[in-house]
Structure formats: C-alpha cells, structure tokens
Amino acid sequence: MIRSMTGFGRSELKFSHGHIRAEVKTTNHKYLEVSSRLPGHLGEYEEAMRRAVAQEVRRGKVLVFVSCPDPSVLASRLALNESLAKELFQKRERLRQVLKLGGRSPEPLPAEAVLREILHYPDVLTRETSYDEKASFSNGLMKAVALALKSLTRSREQEGRALLKDFLGRLSEIQRSVRAIEKRIPAVAGEYKRSLENRMKEFIKDGKIDSERLTLEVALYVKNSDISEEITRLKSHLDGMKIALREGGELGRKIDFIAQEMTRESNTMGAKASDAAIAAEVIKIKSAIEKIREQAQNVE
Incomplete structure (x- = not known):
C-alpha cells in the first residue's frame, strides 16, 4: 500500500471530566520531523506521543495538536500539608515574640484570620490526583492520539x-x-x-x-x-x-x-x-x- 506524506486525522474521546480532542497533520518532508501543540499540563506526555507517531509515520513533517481540560483541576481533591501549616503557625508565633515593641506584643489576630493567612501560603493546600484517576486519563489521552493516527493513516492511504x-x-x-x-x-x-x-x-x-x-x-x-x-x-x-x-x-x-x-x-x-x-x-x-x-x- 502506498501512503501519501500529506494527510489529516482526528479523534475525540469523552472521559469522566470532559473531552479529549486529538488532531494529527502531515506534510511533505525529507525526514521524519515531529512537533506538537499541547497545553502545559500535557507536557509530560510529549515524548510518548512522539513515539506513537514514529510507529505510524516514517517520513514527513508531523504536527500533533491535543486539547482537553486539566485533569489535575477537574478530577483532583484538595490535600492539606499539615506539617507545613504547623511550621508556619509556629514561625508566626515566634516572630510575634521576637517583634515585641516596648514589652508589649501586638494584639493577636482572630483564629479565622490566622487560618486564612496560613492557607494562602503556597503548598499548604495542594491538589492530588489518585493513581487510578491519572492512569485512566493517561490511557484515554494516548488512545485519542492513537485513534487520530489511525485516522491519519486512512487519509494517507486514500x-x-x-x-x-x-x-x-x-x-x-x-x-x-x-x-x-x-x-x-x-x-x-x-x-x-x-x-x-x-x-x-x-x-x-x-x-x-x-x-x-x-x-x-x-x-x-x-x-x-x-x-x-x-x-x-x-x-x-x-x-x-x-x-x-x-x-x-x-x-x-x-x-x-x-x-x-x-x-x-x-x-x-x-x-x-x-x-x-x-x-x-x-x-x-x-x-x-x-x-x-x-x-x-x-x-x-
């Protein structure tokens, strides 16, 4: 079967928190050259996508485009870094003691204000995605890319x-x-x-x-x-x-x-x-x- 170097393929998959859309476009080129346009949260998958492309395409300039919501925002849960929060509170109290003015300590802040202050500190609250959720998303993402590549192959063979x-x-x-x-x-x-x-x-x-x-x-x-x-x-x-x-x-x-x-x-x-x-x-x-x-x- 002869394959043209020019072609286009796309796919769209639904996962628990949205849709994954993948598109692959190829044009003439002397060698295989792969580039991608990916959201920042998909950067870790770029190399895997390149390997997937190399299995289907031997020569040509390839552009991979993927769009999807960030699963770490949609599928994750908030996690409290208790040790960091405690350390921040202790450091705050120590700082109050060090900054005594004329033997008088500043008026203590209400508890809610202290909590808000600590919670706004970076990394006290983080988002965590379970292993199963991440694996499910990763599989869905690579499946979408694979389907887009299959669609591309059909286009090139036609x-x-x-x-x-x-x-x-x-x-x-x-x-x-x-x-x-x-x-x-x-x-x-x-x-x-x-x-x-x-x-x-x-x-x-x-x-x-x-x-x-x-x-x-x-x-x-x-x-x-x-x-x-x-x-x-x-x-x-x-x-x-x-x-x-x-x-x-x-x-x-x-x-x-x-x-x-x-x-x-x-x-x-x-x-x-x-x-x-x-x-x-x-x-x-x-x-x-x-x-x-x-x-x-x-x-x-």
Missing part, C-alpha cells in the same frame, strides 16, 4: 491510492511511446537510405551511385542512432517500478531513484534520435517521467 493510479497511468504513457518508437525504428533506416540516395544523385553527374559507400553511410547512421540498448534498459526500469508499486511500503525514495535512471536513458535516446517522430515520443517519455518524480515527493 491519497496513496490516487497516487498509485497516477503512477500507473504515467507508466502506461511511457510504454505507449516506447512501443511507438520500436515500431518506427525499422522504417527510419530505409527512409534515411532513400534520402541519402536522392542527395547523392544531385552531386553525381553520370547517375551512378557507389552502392558500397551508400551501404557504409547507412550502417554508420544506424550505429550512431541505435537506441536499442537504451530502450531495453528503460523497459527494465518500467518493470522494476511496477514491481515496487505492487509491493508497496516506503516507496518515495525508491520511485525517485528509478525515475532518475529512466531520465538518464531517455536523455540518451533524445540525443541520438535524429528522426522527428522518435524525438517527439522521447519528449512525451521525459514529460511523463518528470511528473512521476514530482509525485514521488508526495510518497512516504
């Missing part, structure tokens, strides 16, 4: 099917041009021979043509314009690309490499071809190969 159809269409175009060239080649030598005979007659007064010289010229022409080896190699590359497309997997670089080799052969064919019809077919081949290389940049 686009991959469209890319496969396009690749096969381009390969068919190249095959048609190769067949047209092969059909044209036998006629080219005969046409060149007749053309050469006509030109030679213009410069020979007695009307006699040196048949050996003519045969030699035609043979040299055929040798210099022979593209049979290039055609054989090009057809081999066509078969290789078809096999690769059937096998699937990570094909982007492989398709591009095969297309480069096909470009090399078509360039040589174009340089050797002196026949207008063959040259026109070579141009079609090169155009189809270029489109294949462009599309290969979208394949994982």
Whole structure:
C-alpha cells in the first residue's frame, strides 16, 4: 500500500471530566520531523506521543495538536500539608515574640484570620490526583492520539491510492511511446537510405551511385542512432517500478531513484534520435517521467 506524506486525522474521546480532542497533520518532508501543540499540563506526555507517531509515520513533517481540560483541576481533591501549616503557625508565633515593641506584643489576630493567612501560603493546600484517576486519563489521552493516527493513516492511504493510479497511468504513457518508437525504428533506416540516395544523385553527374559507400553511410547512421540498448534498459526500469508499486511500503525514495535512471536513458535516446517522430515520443517519455518524480515527493 502506498501512503501519501500529506494527510489529516482526528479523534475525540469523552472521559469522566470532559473531552479529549486529538488532531494529527502531515506534510511533505525529507525526514521524519515531529512537533506538537499541547497545553502545559500535557507536557509530560510529549515524548510518548512522539513515539506513537514514529510507529505510524516514517517520513514527513508531523504536527500533533491535543486539547482537553486539566485533569489535575477537574478530577483532583484538595490535600492539606499539615506539617507545613504547623511550621508556619509556629514561625508566626515566634516572630510575634521576637517583634515585641516596648514589652508589649501586638494584639493577636482572630483564629479565622490566622487560618486564612496560613492557607494562602503556597503548598499548604495542594491538589492530588489518585493513581487510578491519572492512569485512566493517561490511557484515554494516548488512545485519542492513537485513534487520530489511525485516522491519519486512512487519509494517507486514500491519497496513496490516487497516487498509485497516477503512477500507473504515467507508466502506461511511457510504454505507449516506447512501443511507438520500436515500431518506427525499422522504417527510419530505409527512409534515411532513400534520402541519402536522392542527395547523392544531385552531386553525381553520370547517375551512378557507389552502392558500397551508400551501404557504409547507412550502417554508420544506424550505429550512431541505435537506441536499442537504451530502450531495453528503460523497459527494465518500467518493470522494476511496477514491481515496487505492487509491493508497496516506503516507496518515495525508491520511485525517485528509478525515475532518475529512466531520465538518464531517455536523455540518451533524445540525443541520438535524429528522426522527428522518435524525438517527439522521447519528449512525451521525459514529460511523463518528470511528473512521476514530482509525485514521488508526495510518497512516504
């Protein structure tokens, strides 16, 4: 199965205190590059999300977006740090004694005021989430990310099917041009021979043509314009690309490499071809190969 490097996936899960929404977007990139946009309270999960992405995506730029309420606020309970509260109260009382003014202590504050003062001190009251609650949230969060990645994969495979159809269409175009060239080649030598005979007659007064010289010229022409080896190699590359497309997997670089080799052969064919019809077919081949290389940049 071919996978495109561009795609989008999303998921939404409900947990006891709200919804978790996860989105994953991928675009073309030479290597795998993962970035994320997460609320601050999800920072501890970033590395786990990167590992999850790496299991589904091999190449491309990946953006992970997750939104959800902070479970430490919604699912937690207040916990009193009694030792800290006692220490604060003792320090406060000691400070009152140290700050006696003229042998008189400041008027003591009402108990409620003292409590408010201590409770406002950082870390006297904290929020605690039970292990079970945290584990439940963590599992839900990673499940939402996994579902978004599965949705992304379906999106990339759907686009991959469209890319496969396009690749096969381009390969068919190249095959048609190769067949047209092969059909044209036998006629080219005969046409060149007749053309050469006509030109030679213009410069020979007695009307006699040196048949050996003519045969030699035609043979040299055929040798210099022979593209049979290039055609054989090009057809081999066509078969290789078809096999690769059937096998699937990570094909982007492989398709591009095969297309480069096909470009090399078509360039040589174009340089050797002196026949207008063959040259026109070579141009079609090169155009189809270029489109294949462009599309290969979208394949994982």
